[in-house]
Amino acid sequence: xENLNINCEDFEKKCVKFIDDYVKRNKVKCMVLGVSGGIxxxxxxxxxxxxxxxxxxxxxxxxxxxxxxxIKDAKEISKILNVETTDIEINHMVEKFKEILNFDDEEDKKxxxxxxxxxxxxxLYAIANKNNGIVCGTGDKSEILIGYFxxxxxxxxxxxxxADLYKTQVKILAKHLGISEKIIAxxxxxxxxxxxxxxxxxxxxxxxxxxxxxxxxxxxxxxxxSEETGILTKKVEKIYQMNKISQHKRNLPAGFKFx
Numbered sequence: 001x002e003n004l005n006i007n008c009e010d011f012e013k014k015c016v017k018f019i020d021d022y023v024k025r026n027k028v029k030c031m032v033l034g035v036s037g038g039i040x041x042x043x044x045x046x047x048x049x050x051x052x053x054x055x056x057x058x059x060x061x062x063x064x065x066x067x068x069x070x071i072k073d074a075k076e077i078s079k080i081l082n083v084e085t086t087d088i089e090i091n092h093m094v095e096k097f098k099e100i101l102n103f104d105d106e107e108d109k110k111x112x113x114x115x116x117x118x119x120x121x122x123x124l125y126a127i128a129n130k131n132n133g134i135v136c137g138t139g140d141k142s143e144i145l146i147g148y149f150x151x152x153x154x155x156x157x158x159x160x161x162x163a164d165l166y167k168t169q170v171k172i173l174a175k176h177l178g179i180s181e182k183i184i185a186x187x188x189x190x191x192x193x194x195x196x197x198x199x200x201x202x203x204x205x206x207x208x209x210x211x212x213x214x215x216x217x218x219x220x221x222x223x224x225x226s227e228e229t230g231i232l233t234k235k236v237e238k239i240y241q242m243n244k245i246s247q248h249k250r251n252l253p254a255g256f257k258f259x
Contacts, residue, residue, distance in 0.1 A: 004168045004210060008176035015161050016050045022159055023053050023134075030054040030133030032124050034154075035077055035085075036191065037070030039174055039183055040138040040162060042077055046177040047161050048136060049081040056127060057085045060120045062094065065194050073183055086127065093119050113192030117153025125156070134158035142167040142206055145213050146239060147246020148198065154190065155249060166213060167206035202242075204235055212239045 023031070031048050035041045035057045048055055059074045078085040094116050097103070103112055124135045137157025139149055141164055149155045162170055167188065174184045188198040188206060199205045211229045222240060226233040 004166060004172075004214065006165070006169050006172060008173050011165075011173060012047070012050075012176070015047055019047065019051045019159065019161060020053075023051065026134070028053065028132075028134050030056060030128065030131040031136050031159075032056050032058060032128040032131070032133050033136045034058050034060060034120055034124055034138070035074040036066075036138075037073035037077070037183065038186060038188070038191075039170055039179070040140055040143075041074075042179050042183050043170055043174050043177065044136055044138045044161050045077050045081060045083070046179060049083065054131070054133070055083045056131060056133070057081075057083050058124060058127060059085060059087045060090050060123060061087075062116060062191065063089060063091050065196075066191050069182075070191065073180070076180075077183075088123055090116070090119055090123070109193055113190070113196075114150045114153055116192050117150035117190065118156075121150075121153050121156040128158075136161065137163070139163060140165050140167050140170050142209055142213060144250065145217075146202070146209065146242040147249045148190075148202070148242075149249070150190075150192075151249045166210040168210045203238060204231075208235065209239060212236050213243075216240065216243065 022028070031051070031053055033041065033044055033048060033055065035045055045057060057074075057078045059071060061071050075085065094112065097115055097119070098112060105112065127133070128135050135157045137154070137160040139155065139160055140162050143149050144163060165173065171184055189196050190198070202209065208231050212225055212231060212235070215225045215228060216239065220228070222233060222236045225231070225236050
């Protein structure tokens with residue numbers, strides 16, 4: 001079975017240099033990051049804190065959906081790292097869209113969830129625009145490969161520090177960076193509707209998902225992955241299908257070639 005351990009010191013050093021080189025090369029004045037209280041944004045926050053550039057952390061809760069402990073953890077991260085924070089409660093924005101588009105909370109739950117992610121993206125880019133900055137994305141390799149993100153929502157960003165780390169590796173790195181165990185232990189969730197959990201939607205946790213993905217990336221067939229990992233074939237098939245149908249999310253928009 002493939003080992004998902006990483007050299008955290010080496011990753012930290014090279015990733016911080018990657019960010020630093022990018023902002024210098026592109027003459028970036030400010031980095032804007034949405035901080036949710038979850039592990040991915042926490043790891044990105046800690047990495048950005050090591051780069052000598054202006055930073056703005058943005059907390060964008062949905063009242064009734066975002067757990068109070070997430071807001072508390074997001075504020076605690078900002079305090080520990082001594083970074084300017086902007087708090088924007090977004091319920092009224094999402095509600096206005098729902099009113100205009102005549103959306104139903106139950107029938108259009110996923111559509112409203114994706115809309116919520118896109119409202120957050122718009123706010124991050126507006127703040128970045130005003131401050132001559134760019135938006136830092138928080139997606140990890142596991143989410144990217146299975147398409148577990150909103151196109152032009154949380155997938156909308158300029159730089160992605162942890163895009164090459166599986167979720168399992170993000171947790172390992174989080175421990176190395178000294179991030180609170182309560183954040184590391186949280187069940188993964190985009191918080192787009194009440195009580196949403198990634199494991200419930202996908203039907204398995206990231207420990208299983210990552211075991212499948214790392215072998216899928218190496219070109220191993222489904223039956224062999226199931227045999228190698230002990231994970232049910234139907235679960236392996238689901239991850240393959242999620243990867244296949246989400247390919248458009250990882251591609252640039254298709255452009256017609258005339259010349």
